[in-house]
Amino acid sequence: MYKNVNKILIQCLFLIKVTVLASQTYNDSTFEVLPVKVVVVTMFELGEDMGDRPGEFQNWVSRFPLNDTILFPLGYRNLRYNKDKQVLGVVTGIGTARAAATIMALGSDPRFDFSKAYWVVAGISGVDPLDASVGSAIWAEWIVDGDLAHEIDARETPKEWETGYIPLRKSQPFELPRQKDNEGVVYHLNGELVDWAYSLTKDLALEDNDVLAKFRGLYSGFPNAQRPPKVLKGAQLAAMTYWHGALMNDWANKWVDYWSNGQANFMTSAMEETGTLQSLTFLSNAGEVDFDRVLVLRTASNYTMQYEGITAAESLSGEKLAAGGYTAFIPSLEAAYVVGSKVVNELINNWDVYKDKY
Amino acid sequence: MIHFFFAVGLYGQAKENTSAPIEVKAVVVTMYEKGDAQGDDAGELQRWVERSKIKEVFDFPMGEFPLFLTKDNVLLTCTGGGVPNATASIMALGLDNRFDLSKAYWLIAGIAGGDPNDLSLGSAAWATVVIDGDLAYEIDAREIPKDWPYGYLPLGAKRPAEKPEDIYTGWTLNTIVFQLNSGLSNWAYDKTKNLSLTAGEATSQFRELFTTLPNAQKPPFITMGETLSSSTYWHGKLLNQWANDWVKLYGGETKNFMTTNMEDSGTLTALHRLARTDLVDTDKIMVLRTVSNYSMPPQGEQASWSTTAPYPEGGKPALESAYTVGSRVIEEIVSNWVVMKDNIPNKR
Numbered sequence: 121m122y123k124n125v126n127k128i129l130i131q132c133l134f135l136i137k138v139t140v141l142a143s144q145t146y147n148d149s150t151f152e153v154l155p156v157k158v159v160v161v162t163m164f165e166l167g168e169d170m171g172d173r174p175g176e177f178q179n180w181v182s183r184f185p186l187n188d189t190i191l192f193p194l195g196y197r198n199l200r201y202n203k204d205k206q207v208l209g210v211v212t213g214i215g216t217a218r219a220a221a222t223i224m225a226l227g228s229d230p231r232f233d234f235s236k237a238y239w240v241v242a243g244i245s246g247v248d249p250l251d252a253s254v255g256s257a258i259w260a261e262w263i264v265d266g267d268l269a270h271e272i273d274a275r276e277t278p279k280e281w282e283t284g285y286i287p288l289r290k291s292q293p294f295e296l297p298r299q300k301d302n303e304g305v306v307y308h309l310n311g312e313l314v315d316w317a318y319s320l321t322k323d324l325a326l327e328d329n330d331v332l333a334k335f336r337g338l339y340s341g342f343p344n345a346q347r348p349p350k351v352l353k354g355a356q357l358a359a360m361t362y363w364h365g366a367l368m369n370d371w372a373n374k375w376v377d378y379w380s381n382g383q384a385n386f387m388t389s390a391m392e393e394t395g396t397l398q399s400l401t402f403l404s405n406a407g408e409v410d411f412d413r414v415l416v417l418r419t420a421s422n423y424t425m426q427y428e429g430i431t432a433a434e435s436l437s438g439e440k441l442a443a444g445g446y447t448a449f450i451p452s453l454e455a456a457y458v459v460g461s462k463v464v465n466e467l468i469n470n471w472d473v474y475k476d477k478y
Numbered sequence: 479m480i481h482f483f484f485a486v487g488l489y490g491q492a493k494e495n496t497s498a499p500i501e502v503k504a505v506v507v508t509m510y511e512k513g514d515a516q517g518d519d520a521g522e523l524q525r526w527v528e529r530s531k532i533k534e535v536f537d538f539p540m541g542e543f544p545l546f547l548t549k550d551n552v553l554l555t556c557t558g559g560g561v562p563n564a565t566a567s568i569m570a571l572g573l574d575n576r577f578d579l580s581k582a583y584w585l586i587a588g589i590a591g592g593d594p595n596d597l598s599l600g601s602a603a604w605a606t607v608v609i610d611g612d613l614a615y616e617i618d619a620r621e622i623p624k625d626w627p628y629g630y631l632p633l634g635a636k637r638p639a640e641k642p643e644d645i646y647t648g649w650t651l652n653t654i655v656f657q658l659n660s661g662l663s664n665w666a667y668d669k670t671k672n673l674s675l676t677a678g679e680a681t682s683q684f685r686e687l688f689t690t691l692p693n694a695q696k697p698p699f700i701t702m703g704e705t706l707s708s709s710t711y712w713h714g715k716l717l718n719q720w721a722n723d724w725v726k727l728y729g730g731e732t733k734n735f736m737t738t739n740m741e742d743s744g745t746l747t748a749l750h751r752l753a754r755t756d757l758v759d760t761d762k763i764m765v766l767r768t769v770s771n772y773s774m775p776p777q778g779e780q781a782s783w784s785t786t787a788p789y790p791e792g793g794k795p796a797l798e799s800a801y802t803v804g805s806r807v808i809e810e811i812v813s814n815w816v817v818m819k820d821n822i823p824n825k826r
Contacts, residue, residue: 193754193755194569194573194751194752194754194755195751213653214613214649214651215612215613215651215653216561216562216565216612216709216744217561217562217565217610217653217743217744217747217748218653218747219562220561220562220565220566220569220744220747220748221565221566221569221747221748221751223566224540224565224566224569224570224573224748225569225573225751228569228570228573265560265562265709267560267561267612267708267709267710268559268560268709268710269709269710269711270710270711270712270713270785270786271710271711271712271713271717272712272713272714272717272781272782272785273619273628273629273714273716273717273720273781274618274619274620274629275619275620275716276714276715276716276781277781277782278780278782281782283618284618284619286785286786288559288711289786290786291782291785291786292782303558303559303560303563304558304559304560304562304563359612360561360610360612360613360614360708360709361612361613361614361615361616361710362614362615362616362633363615363616363617363618364615364616364617365617365618365621366621367617367618367620367621368616368617368618371618394562395561395562395565395566398562398563398565398566399562399565399566399569402539402540402541402566402567402570403540405539405540406539406540407539431621431623432617432618432621432622433617433622433623433626433636433637436615436617436636437636439636
């Protein structure tokens with residue numbers, strides 16, 4: 121276990137001084153290595169951690185709760201920790217670059233022991249109206265990057281092309297065979313763990329209300345978009361480019377199908393996970409974390425394309441939506457907490473079972 | 479109140495490190511290599527490895543290639559392609575307690591697409607700003623309103639931006655624009671502007687296809703010009719216009735888009751994080767990109783052909799330029815280290 125020896129060495133050599141709020145205090149020249157059972161990974165927060173308009177982090181901070189603040193200058197925002205539950209919360213910042221930087225900084229941080237940690241990514245996203253409705257919660261086994269591609273403006277492509285996006289090192293859209301080395305485009309999580317999380321949460325009741333009903337009612341011709349919110353399993357497309365519209369939604373479905381060899385169905389659109397998972401892959405290669413213990417949950421705050429009768433631009437700007445903008449914003453935050461915390465609580469309450477299970 | 483005293487910022491990944499960290503004078507960041515880093519067909523990294531005297535090779539599981547330390551304490555790394563890769567492995571490198579990078583200069587030196595309005599194959603451009611091109615809204619251009627020039631718009635915007643104020647939209651992201659130390663960029667340009675770059679017959683034949691664009695037809699040269707960074711390897715006349723507009727909107731009216739790359743906004747995201755605890759000095763970062771291909775097709779040709787057509791001479795003129803121009807600057811740093819360690823040229 122030279123890792124721990126080394127951590128002591130680092131303490132002696134570099135005198136890291138950390139003071140945290142409230143109950144947890146580290147003294148001047150040493151720090152205790154904190155055990156972590158679960159890391160909750162969120163992507164953005166608005167204003168303060170608590171007490172104002174919430175982002176993804178706030179429910180975890182105030183309700184889980186995560187009472188202790190731990191300073192994290194190399195991250196996007198300070199960490200939060202529950203020392204009894206040994207659960208750590210992090211906010212990555214928006215986009216794959218920020219996510220990769222934050223997770224690499226966290227996974228390399230000698231103040232924590234992540235060797236047994238589960239990582240639960242819980243955030244909001246766009247959702248494909250072909251598959252689900254706003255307010256729904258979706259566990260991903262497959263995550264595909266949507267930025268790493270060749271692209272030509274679609275008006276400048278040959279007429280028969282369905283999209284201007286081409287896999288890297290290929291010359292046409294969806295050209296086979298796929299590259300053996302996908303260069304960080306595809307991440308396949310531990311299917312057994314994802315199925316376990318889905319089974320545990322699939323019957324949870326998710327928040328529904330009149331606004332959601334009105335919003336989803338606009339999507340005539342999309343039966344799955346019109347159902348009340350539910351928990352599902354489906355693939356995520358991760359891209360810093362926040363795309364929208366019927367044509368790109370079609371591309372997203374085919375892109376995920378292509379990269380998963382037909383094994384995954386695109387359902388959610390988000391902006392960070394391929395950054396998070398790139399860092400967790402490197403950290404796992406170095407023995408710092410266990411990539412088999414990663415879960416990705418996204419909950420739908422909006423649809424990825426317009427309903428019939430408005431343009432993609434109108435849909436994207438929210439101008440013609442029922443109540444303007446992300447009508448499912450608050451319910452989707454609630455769903456991420458309700459579904460995500462069910463899994464986190466199960467893990468920590470039965471740690472004897474899960475400590476060495478996956 | 480939160481109190482935080484970060485006496486020495488070097489907390490790093492858990493690596494056995496019983497000796498003092500190695501003081502690194504410069505880090506050469508490359509992005510792309512074919513096969514191994516030595517002994518086969520050379521990409522960006524291999525030229526540096528094989529032309530330097532390597533003192534030590536370090537395992538680096540947090541990246542795609544090992545790290546190479548030269549006898550002059552210059553560290554050579556290769557991030558692999560794309561923004562996530564670059565961000566993750568530069569962050570890991572910066573946290574690696576085997577090295578002291580606090581005084582190091584950073585030279586990002588790699589090949590790129592070049593705007594044929596400004597550059598020719600094999601040419602080299604020093605940037606003063608790096609602009610991200612992924613963080614945007616996008617609608618497929620076939621379903622945009624008729625009066626939009628393209629489907630890319632600032633995050634949160636309702637239509638493509640026309641004026642700088644149009645980019646402030648409610649999404650507050652500080653990872654789109656990375657200002658470099660322009661004094662240092664100017665110094666690097668000045669030290670290298672008279673170097674002679676070479677290209678072969680296939681390259682000169684290809685550049686002559688750009689009959690209406692005089693800069694695209696020139697033999698390779700060295701200049702200053704800005705770089706747009708995105709995991710998306712875009713190509714074509716329409717997106718080339720977007721790239722020029724985007725760099726002016728985010729960088730300022732005087733900034734001219736010249737090269738397109740796939741990593742630098744990630745590398746800069748990591749370096750700026752690391753600088754918060756003085757692990758690196760962002761005033762010591764230089765970005766050099768050299769042209770392996772044009773960012774749009776020659777007149778009369780289709781983007782669907784030129785976007786993935788083989789690079790003339792396999793991109794060799796650009797690979798050579800990156801080494802020729804980059805190594806000149808590294809030599810300057812190493813040979814003047816006593817002064818340059820604490821004195822950045824053209825200090826702001």
